[in-house]
Structure formats: C-alpha cells, structure tokens
Amino acid sequence: MAAKNAFYAQSGGVTAVINASACGVIETARKYKTKIAKVYAGRNGIIGALTEDLIDTSKDSASAIAALRHTPAGAFGSCRYKLKGLEQNRAEYERLIEVFEAHNIGYFFYNGGGDSADTCHKVSQLSQQMGYPIQAIHVPKTVDNDLPITDNCPGFGSVAKYIAVSTREASFDVASMAKTSTKVFVLEVMGRHAGWIAAAGGMASDKETDIPIVILFPEIAFDRDKFLAKVDGMVKKYGYCSVVVSEGVKGADGKFLSDQGLRDAFGHAQLGGAAPVVANIVKDGLGLKYHWGVADYLQRAARHIASKTDVAQAYAMGKAAVQFAAKGHNAVMPTIKRVSNKPYKWTVDMAPLDKVANVEKMMPENFITKDGFGITDKCRQYLAPLIKGEDYPPYKDGLPKYVRLKNVAVPKKLKNKFEVK
C-alpha cells in the first residue's frame, strides 16, 4: 500500500504542551515514511480542513519541529469550532472527506478535548459510511483534565504546576505583608466545570512548607458565611491566608460568583471575575486588606514553568497516536495509565473513542476535604507526580526562545470553496 498523507489539527483552548504533542506526531510520522508521506496541519484547527487551508509541515526543518517541544500555544492555530451531529450538518463531514481525498489523506490526528474526541469519532464513522478509508486518532489535550479513561490529560500538569508554584510564591509575599497590610490574597484560576486546577493550588502547601490555603471548587456551592469563617480562622491562626478560586464557582442559586450584575457609573453592564468578587466579600465580611490576581492565559501558556512529566506525556501521546495509526488502529485515543505512585510510573495505553466522546471526568469526592475548602492526601498523591520536574525552554536575551514555524500552505486542489458558519 502506498504511503498516505496525515492530517493533524489542534482544537480548543491551547496549552503549554500541545505543541509537544504536535512534535511527537510529526517527528514520529517522519520515521514511518513507508506508511505516512507528509503531515499536513490544519491552519486554525479543523477550519483549515474545511476551507482546504492546509500547512505542509515537511517544509519545516527537524530542528524547528523539535523546538515545538518547548513552545507553548498552538503552532498551527487552533479554533473553537464544534462540528455538529452527522444528521444536523452532514455537509461539513462530507467536506472533510472531500478535502482528505483530494490531498490523499489517510490519517486524521485530532489534538483536543472532549468535543474534539467526539468529532474525531464521527469522522471515523462517516469515513466508513462513505467508503473513504481514514484512520481517526484522537490526541488528548486539555488543561481541564476532564477526559475519561486516561489517568490525566496533557496540558493539565503544567497548568497545575504553574498554579502551585504561583500560589506558594504569592503566599510568601502576603505572609511578609500581613502585619500591617494585605492579609488575604485571592487567585482566580481556570476550570469552569471541574476543580482540578483549583486543587493544584493546594499543592503549594506541604509538610515542609505549611501555608494556609482556602480553595473554592466549582463542585461546591459557595457559602458566604462558611467561607468567611474559614478565612477568619486561617488569618487568626497564621496571620494571613491565600484563597484559590475557580472561575466556575457558583452560589447556591446556581449563578456564577463572577456574574454579579456589575454596572459602571453609567449603568452599563460590566464583566468581572470571581477573584474581585471574593476579595470584596472578604473586605465586607471581615474588614481585611486584600490583593487579588487573575491568572487567565498566563497559567495555560506558562511553558517557562512547564512540568517535565507533562511535557514527556504530551510528546508520548503524539508519538503513540502515530504508532497506533501505523499499526492500523482507528477511532482510538492514546491514554496515560498510572502504573505506580512511588516511584511514579506510567505507560501508554489505548481507549476506544466511543468510550471517550461526551464523557466528562469530574474530581472524585474523596479528593476534596470534608469542609469543602481543601484537598485530601488522596488528591495530593494523584497530583504530585503530574507537577514533578522542570523542563525549561532555551532562553535568548532573557526571554524564552519559542519557535514560529514557516507554516507554508499546501496548494489547493479543490475548486469549490466552503463557507464556515
């Protein structure tokens, strides 16, 4: 069988290590010349496939591709674009197959979270229905850590490390200031549905470095009085306290804490964050001086403090995806299987996409302490290896040297254009 080309695309919110997965895909594909001719990347994710805007990754040197391993964000561009169901928008799936056929693409590597796993699964189903053979492999990625089956998701370990390190550092700061000034520091972190990232803030404190940290999980309805009592107790005991609040925290009324119906002096609605809301609650309820921060993109882009475990796993997922494809697998996703905790050992495993798509993995209940404000030892045991090890990027003139690829377009072959709605 003659070698076919591969299509690779990045989907959804990017991470510090999604390019490490891309690196794993491309470097490994280059070793399977008899099966995989070229890797074409979608410019801006799946939209690149729909609009036949493909990038020829073979135009980039081995060293440029290798540098993807230490470059954050999506080197080919990502997109937030969810393909609808087969019945609702069959035209999109047919267009994908049309583009794949035109460019002799036999492998579909889709690097994303739950939605992309679903898309990937549908592509493999349709290719069977339409009689155009394509092997669809999903490469897991999400800072939210909410994919099922896999022990953890590439991207999460690095954001967890960033939040743990930052919470420890900011806590040292507020501890220094507490005597006459700031007593409470509030840090808002990502995680709209699950508290995995907020939980990582709890890792800032350990036996050797005891730090008072109050975590607000999206899994636990916000209770103002209970929260204030907790902070008050911490400040009385330690003199200060750090609060790590998930952006997704909701009150008992089901409304996001960040959604306070803020209006400016002219009555215009304003969007705020959860951190300033929590800080204002601390000030009103306890009269304590506060500072607050919102990590936002900084946390998921922070390749400078990426977890070594995470980088290795992200690369391994990309590599395994290609190896699975070369072995003839279809509609699967490589997964990380935890073999042991001490020492931490993991291997690459495989999951069928129909078991992955549309399943969200939440924090286990026994990962959150009974009072709802902290993490248990079980949670620590789970998180510890994921944030372990440093994998610094190279620097030039004080700044990390991140690669930008040439991203040379593959000449179009189709005459008809496709409008992405």
Add this chain to the structure above:
Amino acid sequence: MAAKNAFYAQSGGVTAVINASACGVIETARKYKTKIAKVYAGRNGIIGALTEDLIDTSKDSASAIAALRHTPAGAFGSCRYKLKGLEQNRAEYERLIEVFEAHNIGYFFYNGGGDSADTCHKVSQLSQQMGYPIQAIHVPKTVDNDLPITDNCPGFGSVAKYIAVSTREASFDVASMAKTSTKVFVLEVMGRHAGWIAAAGGMASDKETDIPIVILFPEIAFDRDKFLAKVDGMVKKYGYCSVVVSEGVKGADGKFLSDQGLRDAFGHAQLGGAAPVVANIVKDGLGLKYHWGVADYLQRAARHIASKTDVAQAYAMGKAAVQFAAKGHNAVMPTIKRVSNKPYKWTVDMAPLDKVANVEKMMPENFITKDGFGITDKCRQYLAPLIKGEDYPPYKDGLPKYVRLKNVAVPKKLKNKFEVK
C-alpha cells in the same frame, strides 16, 4: 573599637529578590566579625525595632542564610509603616535609638524604596543630634524602579522579566485562538506612578519574535478613541493583539481607569481592576472577544523566573551596604552604575541619602514611542540587560524549595513597651 551589632529591616512591598539583599548583608557581615558582632533583623520591618521585636539571624545556619538568595518575599516580614517627620513624631525616632542602644546596635541597614531611604536618612540625622553613633545605610529595593541616582533598582529586573515572559507566552496563546475566539488579551501590571513595569511588557516582542503589543502607561492620559484605533489597527494587521495596562493608568479627568464606580446588583460599590475595564472598552468599542489577567503579587513574587542580573545586583547591594558600613560610611545608599551596554557592565557606586530621599525617578519621555503605546529602542537598550539570565531556585517534588528561617527572637531588654499607631 569593640564590634557592634547591626540592625537590618525590610520595608514596603516585597520582591522576588529582597531576600537576596538580606543574604548579601548577613553573609558579608559574618565576614566582618571584628566590626559587626551580630545581625539583628526587625520582625515585620521597622515595627520590629519600635516594639523591640528583634530576630537573631546568627541562629540560622550558613546554608539557611544562603538559601535566602533564591527565596522570594521578605523572610523577616516587611511592613507598610512610614515614620513621620522628626518634628511630628520625634518619639518614634527616639524609641529607635533607645532600642538600638539597648542592643548595642551601631549599624542600621534599611532595605526599601523611597520612603525608607527618607527614614534611613532621618535616623542618621537624629543619631547625630542625640549623640548616639549609628551608621545608617539604605539598601535599595523596589519593583517600581523609581529610586534616583541608581541605574535601576533590585526587584525591578525580575518583575520586568516575569512580565516580558508572560506577555510573550500569553500572546502566543491569543495568536492561536484569534481565528474563531479571543482576539485581544489584556494584562494588568503593577506601577501606580511610573510605567517601568508596563514598559517591560514591550520586551515580549523583538526582531525575531514580532508581537503586536499596546502598552498603557500611567504617564499617558488614557484616550479611548486613540486606544481603540490602535487596537483595531493591530488586530487588522496581525489578527490579534496584547494590551499591557499599568494599574495606575488614568483618564484625562485624572481618575484611575480602574475606578469606574462599579456597583453590584444590590448597588454596593465594588473594586475592580484596570484590566477588566480595558477589556470591556475593547468589547464595547470594537466588538472583539477578549481575555484579561491581573498579575498582581504573582509578578513580584515570581522568584521562579527571576532575572540573573537582578539577583546578582540585589545581593551586591546588600554586600556593598555592609562594606560601606565597615569603611565608616553613614547616610549613604549603594547604587548600581551602568558602565556599558554591549557587553552590559555595571559596578557598585554610592549615593548620599539626602540626594535619594523623596526623589522619584520617572520614565524618560524618550522611552515611550510618540503614539504613547510602545517603547523606543532607547528603552529596550535600558531594559534588555536587566531581564537577562535565569537564576532558577532548587526544586523538590515539583515545587521551588524556598527557605523559612527560624526567626528566633532576641531577648528583650527594655521594660517600657512602645505602641505602634
């Protein structure tokens, strides 16, 4: 002359490297045994001196003191407490001298910004008036970089590096997302009076890595229309744009941009930041999707990404302070003198405190581009060496290993207590 003890205190907002200065002071003092007996640190800054709450740094091992070099924030506690003028509150100064005398303190090392330089100066004046000999040496520290005479201030280089690195990383992120989602990322940084830290955001972009960055300096009155036109132009050219906004940006009316009279649904006043305000302006004015972050304490506590130049200079300032004292100097501050840019060379110099106290160094006008939204080559030349080099702390289990000293109290000798108001 018999050896006298030294007093060292940390003042004001702490930094990633103020402990490196403490390390320089203590390690160097330990080499001058014939002149300096022990270094006593003020617990929570100058308040520790006023309340006779002194820490005996000799109780900590050489390795613990050495670890201060890589530990952020203030190891002995800092405070925001400005001593009033000599005439307004002579009692405070007299109390200081009383405590110093009781503990045989002949050296006063005060590690802080402009206010502390002023206090340090007054202490030396009063010691002369009161006939109690003390050598007062100010050790420069401030992330705001606003002390005069010294080329730059320890603490600034590391926060500048953090902001430059974070802006580069977040810009890679928004560039990946821009096709279908976020087009503008807004990052709020410190600097209430001067735009030094905001300027550092501009370093994220250079010849090899061109990034569209719009900087909002506190020196330039915010002009909504001009700003929107600038962002619009950037997004049209690059597809995305990053905005670095100083917390101190004001409108033409002289009001802080962050002070928008925000009220929640119940009409309660809420404190927000400048970043969400700018983000809302972008949304209202251009209809673009945005994300925003507020670095707050994260930026000044980020020892994990400290500048090597900054760490070396912070240490050198502490070391020089002790050397100056040993040579008999009084009412002076060690300074950093830039000798050359290429290669960057600097030496330690000395400034008299009466020239330092109450003088604020602003950004030179020719550091800001004519349109008011960027930094000039002159500014780049100034900033480049300050963010250069990495000086990673040691890690254990994925987290930086920061030291906590024993902070053993020196037994009190005075019977009268002093109330700090």
